[in-house]
Amino acid sequence: MSRQRVAQPDLLAHPLSAIRAERNWTYQDVVNIVARRVGNVAARREKAWRWENWGVVPDLDSQLALADELCVPESRVKTEAWPAWLPDGDPVRFSFDWTQDGGMQALDDAVENAVMDRRGFLKIAGGSLIGLAEEWLGIEPGELVAVLKGGQVTIDFIERMEEGLPRLRLLESTHGGSRARRLIDAELGMVVEVLEQSSYTAVVGKRLYRLAAELGRMAGWASFDAGMHAAAQRYWVAALHAAHAANERLMGANILKSMSLQCYDFSLPREALALASSAYTGAVTATPRAAAMLALRLARAHAALGEATACERVISEADTLFANYDAGDDDPAWLAYFDESEFYAQIGTCYLDLKKPRKADAYLIKTLRLASRSKVRDQATYVIRRASAQMQLKNADRANSLLQKAIPLIQQAPSERNVRRLVRARERLPFSNSDPRTRHLDDQLSALVA
Structure with missing residues (x-):
């Protein structure tokens, strides 16, 4: 050797x-x-x-x-098909009890292991993922019991901790998951420590678990964006259990929605469909806007499977829901990202997968016209998707131009997922490596990957 x-x-x-x-x-x-x-x-x-x-x-x-x-x-x-049989380190645990103690164990596991888990591939797939979604859908939360271990946690203290969530969401969305994940993990670790070592009422305990669930979801998303996929699964399993302990059904559905998207990215459409279906079915108290978001994740899974009729049926449901939402609705703060531009982007992506590029391009044009300039990472995603639509329309030069526009956006808001999207899109361009039309793109792409 x-x-x-x-x-x-x-x-x-x-x-x-x-x-x-x-x-x-x-x-x-x-x-x-x-x-x-x-x-x-x-x-x-x-x-x-x-x-x-x-x-x-x-x-x-x-x-x-x-x-x-x-x-x-x-x-x-x-x-076991390659590479599942390879002994690539500790498994990602997911079989925690759906109890307060189980939620605590899941959070402990995530805080101890997730931030250092560098595996950029899935560790939970197939029946295990589908089973997790089905368990979450079928189990009702138990009564939250106060545990006396230390100082009393007050509502005021919880509110001060919750005030940090918008700052973390802004950091992750504007600067990318690789820059935000350690800070979010540190905040999650602090909440877990409070849960373990403090005393609190049932009301305060519920809010602590809700805060832990949202931080776990955010840490999972930041890890997902940074390409740390096993770590993302650890965080999301923990967050799902914490949301369950807090009796936050809609929050749990949002976590399953994220897990569905990860499966979509890894070409596991059946798992993506099962997770998205559980999320959409289980969020019985969702506001119209939240329900529309979950419906479009389900539509994306149908599109990935080529199920055009089912996809367009769910898109129609989402359209009705989104049209009925009101700014005065009691939407959760984490739903703020799902604006009109994101709504059109999800529909456009469905039509991309269904190989209907003219419809896809029309929706993505609307998306880019409406997208906030502060959503730099999302703009990069939308530009790359529009380039893919142009490739399906056989407009290779236009696609090449769009991909070049995505480079500075990714440099401003780093995202491993967007880099992978860009690389895959470049590979589909019908130009050789020596073609002068793509020389500038290839030079920039090489620097970006390095």
């Missing part, structure tokens, strides 16, 4: 990344292991790089050779 120390990336993009970081392996080390056991194969480091970065699946003999080195049984390799 190479003795040279492997550079530790900020983000482990694949389970194989986590294994290489833990064992100090280079890409060459990985292919050498396979070559020694399989024999008569080319030991080129590019093979391992493609497994890790391009989603290429190694053949069974290569997987078995790697499994032998990692002491993973052959039966597991043959029953």
Whole structure:
């Protein structure tokens, strides 16, 4: 094995990344292991790089050779698809009890582990994710019991803690998740410490759990935006339990909505649909605006599955709901982002997935016309989506121009998700690397990725 120390990336993009970081392996080390056991194969480091970065699946003999080195049984390799069988570190716990104690355990787990979890890939998928959503939908919160452990927490103290939420939301939305996640985690840690060590009434306890749930949701979203996907799952599982302990059904639905979007990004449309469906069904007290937001997340999942009829039916429901919302409604503060521009953006994205680019482009034009200039990260997202619509319309030069406009926006509000969107969109442009039309874009993109 190479003795040279492997550079530790900020983000482990694949389970194989986590294994290489833990064992100090280079890409060459990985292919050498396979070559020694399989024999008569080319030991080129590019093979391992493609497994890790391009989603290429190694053949069974290569997987078995790697499994032998990692002491993973052959039966597991043959029953779990690559890369699920790779032993890539501690699992993300999700099977906490739906009780106050269970919520406390989930919060403890997130505060202890999530901010340092650099795994940029999902750790909970398939039936486990769907089961979590179904459990949340079917369980009623128990009575919150005051626990006497320390000083008395007053309503005034809680209100002072809650006053920090708008500042954190603004920080995350304007400067990106990578810059905000540690500060949000620190605030969450403080609330968890208060919950563990203080005494409070049932009313105060409920507000503490509600505050913990919102901070956990925000920390999950910041981690998601920064590409720390396992950490995002840790935070969201904890936040879902905390929202349940606070009897905050709509807040729980908003967390499931975020988890649905993460599944959408990872091409897990069935899981995305199950999570979005539970969120929409379970938010029985939602205001019209909140219900419209949840409906559009459900529509996005239908669109990802190519279910045009179901998607357009839910879009129609969302349109009716959004038209009926009133500024005087008792909307939660976290819903402020869902304005008219975001409403049109979600519909436009549905039509993108349904391969109806003219409709998509029309909605995205409305989005960009209405979007606040302070929503820099969102503007970058909208511009990239409009570029995708132009590509579907065969307007490659216009798409290229739009992608170049997204670069300074991402530089201003860093977002790993927007970088990935931009890279994928560039790969779909019908221009070679030597084409002068994309030289400036490619130079900027290379600097941005680096």
